[in-house]
Every structure is written in C-alpha cells, then in structure tokens.
Amino acid sequence: MGVVNVTPDSFSDGGLFLDSHAAIAHARELVGEGADIVDVGGESTRPGAEPVSGEEELRRVLGVVEGIAATGADAQVSIDTSKASVARACLEAGATLVNDVTALRGDPDMAGLVADSGAECCLMHMRGEPRTMQADPRYDDVVDDVRAFLEERMAYAVAQGVREESIMLDPGIGFGKTLAHNLALLRRLDELASLGRPLVVGTSRKSFIGRVLADAAGHTEPAAVAERLPGTIATNVLAYERGASVFRVHDVAPVRAALALAAATLSARWDPGETRTPTS
Numbered sequence: 001m002g003v004v005n006v007t008p009d010s011f012s013d014g015g016l017f018l019d020s021h022a023a024i025a026h027a028r029e030l031v032g033e034g035a036d037i038v039d040v041g042g043e044s045t046r047p048g049a050e051p052v053s054g055e056e057e058l059r060r061v062l063g064v065v066e067g068i069a070a071t072g073a074d075a076q077v078s079i080d081t082s083k084a085s086v087a088r089a090c091l092e093a094g095a096t097l098v099n100d101v102t103a104l105r106g107d108p109d110m111a112g113l114v115a116d117s118g119a120e121c122c123l124m125h126m127r128g129e130p131r132t133m134q135a136d137p138r139y140d141d142v143v144d145d146v147r148a149f150l151e152e153r154m155a156y157a158v159a160q161g162v163r164e165e166s167i168m169l170d171p172g173i174g175f176g177k178t179l180a181h182n183l184a185l186l187r188r189l190d191e192l193a194s195l196g197r198p199l200v201v202g203t204s205r206k207s208f209i210g211r212v213l214a215d216a217a218g219h220t221e222p223a224a225v226a227e228r229l230p231g232t233i234a235t236n237v238l239a240y241e242r243g244a245s246v247f248r249v250h251d252v253a254p255v256r257a258a259l260a261l262a263a264a265t266l267s268a269r270w271d272p273g274e275t276r277t278p279t280s
C-alpha cells in the first residue's frame, strides 16, 4: 500500500503532493513501483495535528481519487479518512477501500456507509486522538489491549452490516504509543494475526524508527525522516514474518524488493500449494 498524502502538514512529505496533478503523478509512480493499493489522505494524523473540515479534506482528495481511477491504474484506491462524507464521495469516484484510523468511531455514519457500499475497510487502533495521543500513553499490556480493541471493533462493524471478509486490522503503530509499545506490537504481531483477518502495518518513516537509529548511532537527536528507510525496511520484513500482509509505505520499490526476499527465504516453511504473497 503506497501512501499519497494530499496535505500541507504530513510528517514526512507534507506539501509535496498538495497539487492534485503532482499527487496523481505520484500515485502512478507508486503503482509503477509495484503498489497494489494507493492510500489517498487529505488530513494529517501525525501527533499534534489539527483536524481539518470535511469540505477542505474533500477538496484536497476528490480530484486525486477521480484522477487515479480515471487512468484505470492497476491498483485499488483506498481513502484514508474518518469522515463519512469524504468516504462516500471518494467511493463514488472509484475508491473501494476505506482506511479509517478511528476504526469507525469518528463518524456515526461511517459503519453504515461501509456496509451499504460493500467497500473494504481497515480498522486501526488509536489511543486518544492525534492532537493529544502521544501525551503519556499507558496500557496494562499493549498487545492484549490492542487485540481486545480490534476484536471489539470488528464485532461492531459486523453488527452494523459490514462483511467480515471485507475487514483488515491494523495495530496503529505510533498512534498513542511509546517506542516500547511500538516495538512490542511488532515483536508480538502474531498474536494479532490470530484474529483471522489480514493485518496492515504502517511503520514507514515513523519517529520511533528515528529514535532507534539515533540510539544505535550514539546520537541524541532522532534520525531525520530521509534517513529512516533502513528501519522502515527492517520493520516491514519482521512484520511480514509475523503475519502482516499489507504494508503501508512511502517507499514502495525498496520495501517490495525486501519483502520479495523475505518471502523467498521463508517460503520453505509453507506448503508449496499455499499462496502467501506480500502486498506493498
């Protein structure tokens, strides 16, 4: 899953693809690098981000979704939003996946929309909201708590008429979590894979990677965003080994190449008849 942020303030690429032609060109580039899904977002969810209105969010993303769909790109279009009005317009414009970082809690109309449209959806764990989520997050056991949350949100979605087969789950790396929480979720991802739905992970360029890389190099300042690709690759390969199947990344080509090697190396574990190909 390649990331297309149509925002002025995303943490790693804010402002780069705010122009819809640039965003559409970037989406095409990611598909060319092997993305099976492009995830279009018009509101940053980085820690401390201020919310934007539905009108502004839609103004940013609609033309981009239409533009990608119109080129008949050989990839699924995902809309990264927690607002039903934005999701509805984008589904009508050709998106088929709703990536909702609030797991259907942000808008009372979202579950019904996903159910009625038959779209796929990604339910992600987040503690709190982006503006405040990094203020001292605490858990009894982060993996058990995230697992229980995802189980409850999946039951809610199904009760609202969403088909279970259309649901993906995501532990929400960096959303209301410390460095130790993020590493525990990655280390014990197999405990979430046992929920039985495809697992999405989003580690790409996130600040916990910058912190670990800085510690390893003996630096006090976190490694810059542009220096986080090795950590992005390592965490995605480990997540794949522990059962993730969708990898939300900014750098599709290098992650896809790394996953191809991981798949080739690990495939001897599985029955040759089994198909388990990574999606990036």
Ligand code: HH2
Pocket (backbone or CB within 6 Å): 003, 005, 007, 009, 010, 011, 012, 041, 043, 044, 045, 046, 080, 099, 100, 101, 122, 124, 170, 172, 173, 200, 201, 202, 203, 248
């Ligand atoms: N992370 C971000 C945004 N959306 N969706 C899912 N399912 N999982 C994630 O981990 C995830 C997500 C944050 O990354 P990015 O879009 O690059 O930054 P920003 O929110 O600043 O636009």
